[in-house]
Amino acid sequence: MNEFLNFQVIADNIVYFMVGRFPHGPLGGLGLTLYLAVVSCILSFFGGLILGLLSIVKNPVVRYPAVLFINTVRGMPLLMVIFWMYFLMPALLGKTVPEAQTVIAGLTLFTSAYMSQIVRAGIEGIPKGQMEAAISTGLKHWQAMLYIILPQGLRNMIPSFVNQFVSLIKDTSLAFIVGVSELTHVATQVNNRTMAYPTEIFIFIAAVYFVLCYAFTSLSRWLEQRLAWRKAI
Numbered sequence: 001m002n003e004f005l006n007f008q009v010i011a012d013n014i015v016y017f018m019v020g021r022f023p024h025g026p027l028g029g030l031g032l033t034l035y036l037a038v039v040s041c042i043l044s045f046f047g048g049l050i051l052g053l054l055s056i057v058k059n060p061v062v063r064y065p066a067v068l069f070i071n072t073v074r075g076m077p078l079l080m081v082i083f084w085m086y087f088l089m090p091a092l093l094g095k096t097v098p099e100a101q102t103v104i105a106g107l108t109l110f111t112s113a114y115m116s117q118i119v120r121a122g123i124e125g126i127p128k129g130q131m132e133a134a135i136s137t138g139l140k141h142w143q144a145m146l147y148i149i150l151p152q153g154l155r156n157m158i159p160s161f162v163n164q165f166v167s168l169i170k171d172t173s174l175a176f177i178v179g180v181s182e183l184t185h186v187a188t189q190v191n192n193r194t195m196a197y198p199t200e201i202f203i204f205i206a207a208v209y210f211v212l213c214y215a216f217t218s219l220s221r222w223l224e225q226r227l228a229w230r231k232a233i
Contacts, residue, residue, distance in 0.1 A: 006200060007204070010201070010204045016028075017187070017190070018031060026181065028181035028182065029181070032100070033183040036182060037172050040168055041111070044107070044112045044115050045115065045161065047111075048119055049115070051069070051115075052115070053119065054066035073109060073110060074117075081109055081110045082175070084106065099175075099180045100175075103172075111164060111168055114164060115164055118161065119153070123145075134147075134149075158223050162223060166213045169209070169212050169216070173209075187204075
């Protein structure tokens with residue numbers, strides 16, 4: 001076994017795999033992967049919430065453009081969305097935009113479209129009688145949505161949000177296409193430098209992604225059980 005696999009290359013470059021050149025240079029590796037995922041997930045939550053609410057508005061002037069935008073983004077590969085952000089953002093803003101920010105914009109745009117469907121399904125899953133009862137008490141439609149419907153829907157959406165976050169962690173690996181030094185890009189750099197341990201390097205990278213995704217998948221299952229237990233009480 002040792003004749004074929006030598007994981008010393010991992011030990012020699014473990015700091016670079018974890019944080020890149022930080023603190024003596026830009027953050028990279030696993031640290032940058034988590035940064036991209038967390039920031040994109042937070043922004044996508046609010047983006048998905050807004051798009052989801054717009055997609056169920058009764059006014060067709062508001063609803064149709066939102067639905068068109070959602071379906072257009074969902075019908076495209078994430079890689080194309082990242083390329084859009086990479087080339088269009090500097091052109092629209094008239095200045096150079098850091099690659100990490102363009103990737104965050106692409107991930108946010110793409111994930112918001114998917115999260116919007118989670119929001120829409122969560123809201124539509126609430127019995128319509130609750131909205132009617134809230135309005136009959138004197139609340140306006142937006143007040144009933146904000147204080148009655150949305151809090152209940154969000155509680156049901158939590159497991160789906162966690163699953164989307166797991167998918168987002170894996171999607172950050174596409175950032176290496178535009179030169180962002182996240183985990184996959186760092187692995188490629190180390191592999192190109194050593195030219196002798198590709199199997200060991202990418203087994204390690206696969207293991208890191210597996211641990212991250214498994215941890216958040218387990219969290220999702222735990223949340224589902226907790227929510228089911230609370231409903232049963």
